[in-house]
Amino acid sequence: xxxxxxxxxxxxxxxxxxxxxxxxxxxxxxxxxxxxxxxxxxxxxxxxxxxxxxxxxxxxxxxxxxxxxxxxxxxxxxxxxxxxxxxxxxxxxxxxxxxxxxxxxxxxxxxxxxxxxxxxxxxxxxxxxxxxxx
Amino acid sequence: xxxxxxxxxxxxxxxxxxxxxxxxxxxxxxxxxxxxxxxxxxxxxxxxxxxxxxxxxxxxxxxxxxxxxxxxxxxxxxxxxxxxxxxxxxxxxxxxxxxxxxxxxxxxxxxxxxxxxxxxxxxxxxxxxxxxxxxxxxxxxxxxxxxxxxxxxxxxxxxxxxxxxxxxxxxxxxxxxxxxxxxxxxxxxxxxxxxxxxxxxxxxxxxxxxxxxxxxxxxxxxxxxxxxxxxxxxxxxxxxxxxxxxxxxxxxxxxxxxxxxxxxxxxxxxxxx
Ligand code: SF4
Ligand code: SF4
Numbered sequence: 001x002x003x004x005x006x007x008x009x010x011x012x013x014x015x016x017x018x019x020x021x022x023x024x025x026x027x028x029x030x031x032x033x034x035x036x037x038x039x040x041x042x043x044x045x046x047x048x049x050x051x052x053x054x055x056x057x058x059x060x061x062x063x064x065x066x067x068x069x070x071x072x073x074x075x076x077x078x079x080x081x082x083x084x085x086x087x088x089x090x091x092x093x094x095x096x097x098x099x100x101x102x103x104x105x106x107x108x109x110x111x112x113x114x115x116x117x118x119x120x121x122x123x124x125x126x127x128x129x130x131x132x133x134x
Numbered sequence: 135x136x137x138x139x140x141x142x143x144x145x146x147x148x149x150x151x152x153x154x155x156x157x158x159x160x161x162x163x164x165x166x167x168x169x170x171x172x173x174x175x176x177x178x179x180x181x182x183x184x185x186x187x188x189x190x191x192x193x194x195x196x197x198x199x200x201x202x203x204x205x206x207x208x209x210x211x212x213x214x215x216x217x218x219x220x221x222x223x224x225x226x227x228x229x230x231x232x233x234x235x236x237x238x239x240x241x242x243x244x245x246x247x248x249x250x251x252x253x254x255x256x257x258x259x260x261x262x263x264x265x266x267x268x269x270x271x272x273x274x275x276x277x278x279x280x281x282x283x284x285x286x287x288x289x290x291x292x293x294x295x296x297x298x299x300x301x302x303x304x305x306x307x308x309x310x311x312x313x314x315x316x317x318x319x320x321x322x323x324x325x326x327x328x329x330x331x332x333x334x335x336x337x338x339x340x341x342x343x344x345x346x347x348x349x350x351x352x353x354x355x356x357x358x359x360x361x362x363x364x365x366x367x368x369x370x371x372x373x374x375x376x377x378x379x380x381x382x383x384x385x386x387x388x389x390x391x392x393x394x395x396x397x398x399x400x401x402x403x404x405x406x407x
Contacts, residue, residue: 038326127329
C-alpha cells in the first residue's frame with residue numbers, strides 16, 4: 001500500500017463522493033460503525049477500515065474487498081456514527097461503480113429458478129438483482 | 135377511516151397471507167383500504183446511489199395519487215414502506231431530484247412531497263389507537279409469549295422513518311399487548327436478518343438468523359412475528375429445524391395474530407411451495 005498525491009486526487013474517489021453523497025474525511029475512526037455491524041465477522045476489511053482506506057485514497061483495496069458485497073445495507077452503522085457518515089451509502093457507491101463500469105455482476109438470471117424453488121419471495125429476487133447485478 | 139393502499143409485488147404472490155390477513159383484519163375493524171388503481175413495483179430496495187433518480191418514479195406516482203385522493207398511503211410490507219417513505223423524504227428535501235422527477239412524470243399538479251406514507255402498524259397506533267384496538271379484541275391471545283422482530287427497514291434511518299425509537303422500539307410490543315398476548319423482549323429484535331444476502335451468501339444470512347432466533351427462544355418466546363416477506367423467509371427457512379423438520383420457532387406475519395385476536399381468522403390453505 002502506498003499513498004500518493006495522485007491516488008488522493010483520483011477520479012474514482014470523486015465518483016464515490018458524488019454517488020454516495022458522503023464525505024469520508026468526516027470519519028474520525030472511532031470504530032462505532034464496526035462495533036454496530038452485524039456482519040463484521042464475515043468481512044475482510046472492517047467498516048471503519050473501509051473509510052480509512054478511502055481517506056488515504058487506497059481505492060483498490062476497498063474495491064477488491066469482500067466487505068462491500070457482504071454489507072447488508074442494514075443502516076445500523078449510520079445510526080450510531082457520531083460524525084453523521086452514512087457508510088451504507090459509501091458501500092453502495094463502491095458497488096455501483098464496480099457494477100456499472102467493470103461489469104462485476106454477482107448473480108445471473110440462470111440461477112433464479114433454483115433460488116425461486118426454495119421459496120425465495122419476489123422481494124428477495126428483486127433486491128438481489130438491484131444489489132448484485134446491473 | 136379510509137386510506138389509499140399500496141400492496142407491492144410480494145403481497146400479491148408469495149406473501150399473499152400477509153395481504154389477505156391484513157385486509158381481512160382491517161375490514162373487521164371498519165377500516166377501508168382501497169387498493170390504488172395503478173401501482174408499480176417500488177424496486178424492493180431504496181436507491182442509495184444519489185444518481186439513481188428513475189427508481190423514485192413508482193413511489194412518487196403512488197404518493198401523488200394518494201395525495202390527489204386526499205388520503206394517506208398505507209403499506210403493509212416493511213420494504214415497500216421503507217422505499218416509499220424515503221423517496222418522499224428525498225422529494226421533500228432535494229430540489230434538483232424533485233424537479234427532475236416532476237418533469238419526467240408530468241403530473242397534473244407539481245408534487246413536492248405533500249403525500250403521507252404510513253405503515254399499517256402506524257395506522258393502528260396513531261389513527262385507530264391501540265386502546266381502541268384492544269376494545270375490539272374478541273379472542274385475546276392470553277398467555278401467548280410472542281417475540282416481535284423489527285428488523286431494519288421500519289426503523290432505520292430513524293430521522294427519515296420516524297417509526298419509533300430505532301434503538302429501543304416498543305410499537306410492536308404495544309401492539310401485541312393490545313391483542314392480549316405477552317410480548318417477549320429480546321436483545322436481537324432490531325438486528326438485521328441478512329436480507330438479500332440469502333440470495334447468494336446464504337451461510338452468512340443463516341448465521342444472522344441463528345442469533346435472532348436463539349435470542350428470542352432464550353427469552354422464552356414461543357413464536358416470532360414480523361412485517362417483511364424477506365425477513366419472514368430468512369427467519370423461517372434459514373433457522374434450525376427440529377428432527378421432524380419443523381422450525382424450532384414458528385414465524386408469523388403480525389397480521390395473522392390480529393385476525394385471530396379479532397375472531398375473524400380464515401381457514402388458510404397450506405401454501406404449496
Ligand atoms: S462510526 Fe463514523 S466516525 Fe466512527 S469510525 Fe465509523 S464512520 Fe468513522
Ligand atoms: S450497513 Fe453494512 S456496514 Fe453498516 S452496519 Fe449494516 S452491514 Fe454493516
